[in-house]
Each structure stands twice: as structure tokens, then as C-alpha cells.
Amino acid sequence: MTGVVALSTPDLAFEGRLREVLRSRVEFIELIGEDLIAAGGKRTRPLLTFLTAQLLGAGPGQPGWADVVDLAVCVELLHSASLLHDDLIDDADTRRGQQAAFRRFGNVVSVMSGDFMLARLLTLLSGMSGGAALTRAFGETASVVCEGEVLQFQVAAYQDYALDHYLNVIHGKTAALTELAASAPATLLGAGAAQRDALQVFGREYGLAFQMQDDLLDLAGEEAVIGKPVGGDLREGKATYPSLLLLQGPHAAEARAILERRAGQAGDVERMRALAAQTGAFEATRQEIRRRAGLAVAALEHFAPGEARGALEDLAAREIERAS
Numbered sequence: 001m002t003g004v005v006a007l008s009t010p011d012l013a014f015e016g017r018l019r020e021v022l023r024s025r026v027e028f029i030e031l032i033g034e035d036l037i038a039a040g041g042k043r044t045r046p047l048l049t050f051l052t053a054q055l056l057g058a059g060p061g062q063p064g065w066a067d068v069v070d071l072a073v074c075v076e077l078l079h080s081a082s083l084l085h086d087d088l089i090d091d092a093d094t095r096r097g098q099q100a101a102f103r104r105f106g107n108v109v110s111v112m113s114g115d116f117m118l119a120r121l122l123t124l125l126s127g128m129s130g131g132a133a134l135t136r137a138f139g140e141t142a143s144v145v146c147e148g149e150v151l152q153f154q155v156a157a158y159q160d161y162a163l164d165h166y167l168n169v170i171h172g173k174t175a176a177l178t179e180l181a182a183s184a185p186a187t188l189l190g191a192g193a194a195q196r197d198a199l200q201v202f203g204r205e206y207g208l209a210f211q212m213q214d215d216l217l218d219l220a221g222e223e224a225v226i227g228k229p230v231g232g233d234l235r236e237g238k239a240t241y242p243s244l245l246l247l248q249g250p251h252a253a254e255a256r257a258i259l260e261r262r263a264g265q266a267g268d269v270e271r272m273r274a275l276a277a278q279t280g281a282f283e284a285t286r287q288e289i290r291r292r293a294g295l296a297v298a299a300l301e302h303f304a305p306g307e308a309r310g311a312l313e314d315l316a317a318r319e320i321e322r323a324s
Helices: 012-021 027-039 043-054 065-090 101-105 107-126 133-156 164-188 193-220 242-244 251-261 268-279 281-301 308-320
Strands: none
Touching: 012 027, 012 065, 012 308, 027 107, 043 164, 043 193, 043 242, 043 308, 065 107, 065 133, 065 164, 065 268, 101 164, 107 133, 164 242, 193 242, 193 281, 193 308, 242 251, 242 268, 242 281, 251 268, 268 281, 281 308
16 A cells, blocks of 8 residues: 555554543443454554545644544444444354453443443534534434344345345445445535545445455355354355355255255255356356445545545455455
8 A cells, every 4th residue: 555654544542532432430331442442453444534534635733633533433433333232143252352242241231332332422423513414424324234234134034035135234234334434524524515425435335345255255265264164144044145146047946945044954055155166156246346346446536646545445456356
């Protein structure tokens, strides 16, 4: 990423502000907050907020930069709150190599700590320029995240496999938040509608490409590489892009049977992997990921070349490389 060192990205100052916002007089809430900070992660979503703010001309030391940092904190809080809830829903044992919060503290503490994060981000948004519009955007995104999570279970329960459902699910799981992270600085900084729309497209298409790649690896990857058993989505009755392609081809009946029984028979996952490889479903998925990432890059043509734009293009290009 050429020259990215000149850009402001989530750093120790960001982590310090995140810790400050999560401060509570209740020890268990503070401990969950500390776990969040210590676990780190890629901080991709706040990174998008930092980079797009700089793309729009903001920068450290300039008036209003503190609000950009707080906006990135809000994005991370919304993401982290959703993860606390997701881990409980998914009955997960770990998160980023650490014991899941609900395993350590119990369901009530985990859920209420997630709600605490949501309350904190609302407090921050209320004091920002464009606070009403930002609050609306965060609220709408939270709604989409919830709908995507529930729709995923609904599709599996009804066995109502369709591409539109899949796209709505991964938009809710990932792309809605990357879309918000990328476009919220335009609202904060008073950018024009064309710039805000372009950043929404970038964030949405980047997020879709990212989640499609993760879903592809769940079936096409190797356990030693992805760090978990392959076929997890199949075992949960989730039809991802390669499976949906199989449902449209000559092996549709067999693929549907495997999905409907949630890969419950020996060899089911291996058979779906073989079918997806033989029919070109894996390669077609990779092509779709490249197309989505290309759309994200194209959206940035609304902005002058520079380090921030280059860093954002590199993020999208990384998904193209992962799909190669």
C-alpha cells in the first residue's frame, strides 16, 4: 500500500479513545470492553472511516478531526455489539482466540454489554455535526444488520434458497456496516450527495466481495488455512453463492438434498466441494467477487488520485487477489 504510512489509521490514540468511551463503573462491562480492545482485530471498519474522511480532505490536527475519531469509534462499537450478540446466537466458544464473552460472563452480561456499546455510540453521535442524520444512518444500519441475521435463519428454516435472499443476508452481515463506515464521514463533513453516494457504493461492494470470499473459503478452503472445519455453512443449512449456483445446474436435486439435511450424512461436504469444483461454481464465485471488488474501485473514480484513494483501492484489490 504505497504511502499509506502518511495516512492516519486506527492506532494507539484510537484504541485509547475506544477505551475511554467504554469506561464504566460496572466491572464486568469494563472487562468486556478491555477484552474487545486487547483482542484487537483488523479494525477494517474504522479504517474505512479514517481513510474516507481523509479522502474528503480531513486530517489530523484539523478542526473536527476529533469527531472523525469518535465516528470511527462508533462504527467499531456497532460492529462489536453485533459480535457480542452473534456469539450468543451462534453458541460460539471463542472470538478472536479468546473465550466468548457470554461463556465467561453469562448471557445477560454479554447482551447488556452490547446494548451498553449501542448506548455509548448514540451519546457520541448526538454531539457531532450532522448528529441527527448520522443517528438515522446508524439506526438504519443496525436494522439491516438485525434483518440480515434473522433472514439467514428464516431461509434455512423454510429452505427458501434464492440469490436475492443470499445477497440480503450478506449485506446485513457485512456490507451494511462497511457501507456505513465508508459513507458516514461524508455526512459528518458535509460532503455533497454525489460523493456520499460514491462512498456508499464503495463500502457496499467492498463488503459484499469480502463476505462472498469468506463464504467461498468456508466451502472451498482448507481447514489448516481457514482455522476451522470446512463446510460450516452447509451444516447450518446456509446456501452461499457456490451452492446457489449448483441449485441452478444439472446437480440441483443432489445439492438441494445435501442443503436440506444440512450435510448430515458422511461425505456430504466433500461431495458439495467436488460438485462445485467440477461444474465451475467455485470459479464463477471468484469471478463474482472480482466483479464486486471492481465496482468498489470504480466508485472511487469520483475522487482525485491520492494516498487515501490508493489505500482504499488496495483494500478492494486485496479481495480480487484473495479470489485468484
